Amino acid sequence: MFIRYQTKAVLLKEQARGEGDILLSVFSQQYGKIEILARSLRKVKSKLRGETELFSLVLLEYIQGKHYKTLTNISRVRDYSQLKKTPAKLKVAFQVSRTLIGLIENEERDKKIWELLLETLGQLDDYQLEQGDSYFNFSNKILLKNHWPLKLIYHYFFWSLIEILGYKPELYHCALCQKKLRPEGLYFSFRERGVLCNHCFERLEEGDKKDCLEIEPNLIKIVRLLVEKQWSLLQRLQVTEKEKIAIDGLLNIFA
Numbered sequence: 443m444f445i446r447y448q449t450k451a452v453l454l455k456e457q458a459r460g461e462g463d464i465l466l467s468v469f470s471q472q473y474g475k476i477e478i479l480a481r482s483l484r485k486v487k488s489k490l491r492g493e494t495e496l497f498s499l500v501l502l503e504y505i506q507g508k509h510y511k512t513l514t515n516i517s518r519v520r521d522y523s524q525l526k527k528t529p530a531k532l533k534v535a536f537q538v539s540r541t542l543i544g545l546i547e548n549e550e551r552d553k554k555i556w557e558l559l560l561e562t563l564g565q566l567d568d569y570q571l572e573q574g575d576s577y578f579n580f581s582n583k584i585l586l587k588n589h590w591p592l593k594l595i596y597h598y599f600f601w602s603l604i605e606i607l608g609y610k611p612e613l614y615h616c617a618l619c620q621k622k623l624r625p626e627g628l629y630f631s632f633r634e635r636g637v638l639c640n641h642c643f644e645r646l647e648e649g650d651k652k653d654c655l656e657i658e659p660n661l662i663k664i665v666r667l668l669v670e671k672q673w674s675l676l677q678r679l680q681v682t683e684k685e686k687i688a689i690d691g692l693l694n695i696f697a
């Protein structure tokens with residue numbers, strides 16, 4: 443006898459598997475990040491097909507086999523249709539999905555991550571785009587330049603996730619000597635999870651220095667706002683093009 447499981451979930455990724463099968467990566471309300479095999483989804487015009495669209499909130503049922511979880515039923519709960527219609531929003535949603543899949547290791551229920559994911563998709567769906575969005579194949583650079591508020595939603599998601607996972611960076615004191623940071627010669631260290639003072643950075647081995655990124659004091663202030671979820675302040679903050687690229691770069695290395 444198979445046990446049947448049921449949970450709400452967000453579809454994050456799909457990969458072709460063998461003869462018309464698709465492996466779905468989802469984040470579920472009950473079991474966290476899991477992979478579920480949807481059999482013959484590509485081959486047969488299955489009644490499920492329309493429901494398996496990325497970034498949909500769905501109710502799904504599956505059975506746990508020896509090797510796989512196999513999808514038995516799926517129905518849509520929320521569509522996030524504005525998100526799916528808008529390339530810039532979709533691009534950010536893919537970044538969210540990559541980050542979530544990349545940073546979460548275990549199949550484990552996590553209420554905070556579940557709520558953060560739904561909040562983030564809701565924000566992307568609801569956001570009213572000011573600039574036109576006609577590029578289907580645009581770069582992250584264009585996204586940063588034309589759609590900073592959308593990128594802010596992603597950054598907010600990223601730093602919130604980092605905090606939930608217990609990696610909140612030290613941004614006020616040197617992560618090594620614990621001295622209060624002065625706004626000069628500062629480095630962000632991914633290994634030490636925080637900012638290092640110039641003195642501590644200089645004493646690192648050459649190899650360890652490569653894992654650090656020089657960071658402008660102004661950038662640290664913006665990262666503090668992100669980590670501390672000062673959402674309304676962030677939306678009003680004037681951020682230069684250079685700073686936008688630097689903040690985004692910081693997070694690419696971290697992730």
Ligand SMILES: [Zn+2]
Pocket residue numbers: 616617618619620621638639640641642643
């Ligand atoms: Zn130090």
